[in-house]
Amino acid sequence: MDRREIAALLAYIGRLDSRTIRTDQGEARDQLAQWHELIGDVPMITPHGWDARVAARQHIRTSPYQIMPADIVRPWESYRHDRLARHTDPTPCADPDDQAAWTAELVGTRRAVAAGIAQPAQARAITSGRNGVDPRLKARLREIGSCIPPAAREALAPYRPARAAREVTIAQGLPDALSVRCEWCKAQPGEPCRRRRIGPDANVRITTPRATPHPGRLDLATAQQPDHTQGSARA
Structure with missing residues (x-):
């Protein structure tokens, strides 16, 4: 998230929990800088299921404690780990003899899956039975x-x-x-x-x-x- 997105997130959180509102301009600037430093690598929203506002609202609904940047980072890390656990590396299109290109494509695919840009590629299950064959x-x-x-x-x-x-x-x-x-x-x-x-x-x-x-x-x-x-x- 950039500073504008974090500012929008803090404004959204402030509407749900007034304890996070900073009325002093200096305090608001320091709060924005702190949150940007801690969750700047967390996206606001991804095409496949992640929304920082949902994570914030869930914390405010279920916890009596004031929300902190870690309460956004933890669900994001769980989201990443779950997607990578369900991902099976597809065969890259790069030339297998070009080790650098092969590795780069694998790493790029994994990063896209972890970031919520691409869906996990899951291996097809082995089917059996009378109706299991394509x-x-x-x-x-x-x-x-x-x-x-x-x-x-x-x-x-x-x-x-x-x-x-x-x-x-x-x-x-x-x-x-x-x-x-x-x-x-x-x-x-x-x-x-x-x-x-x-x-x-x-x-x-x-x-x-x-x-x-x-x-x-x-x-x-x-x-x-x-x-x-x-x-x-x-x-």
Whole structure:
């Protein structure tokens, strides 16, 4: 606030609490200089929710003590901290290789948010459930078939053989063994079958994922798709 804004704020406060009124010209000048020194960096009003008059009126309503500059500064600092706590730095538009420009844009965005000039940029929450996915994303996934590019899928295939085998099976129109629970190793739907190693004491020592499902699991998946089986037999 500049001196004119602080003078207007003091006049507003004086209408609500006469104890702050200074009738002597010298005292009024000293009061204005004191308040300007202490709250000169606090804005009178911002586009997003801050108003020094609201903070002053709230203090006068709830406190029996005469208002002081600190009673304006404290709500302002709380306002700043709350906005920064809700802010997630968006990716700057500057060139990442230009460290100075990248940092300057980040700092500028944070200062604008803290000063109430810009709204906090919040990270989008992860949604789940039947209605949680954006319809545009659903349409895009139907168009491309998967969120993983084909080249990346091929590159990952050696590192996740069970998933790769399942994708090949589904692409060929065969029953998906991982869609059912395995009665042999108790793997849940979506999980690969596991190979158990039995120790000399007949207890399971270790289990490792199998690249292919157990035959009984595949038979169970086939049995749950009679239409597919009959279609294959006719073919």
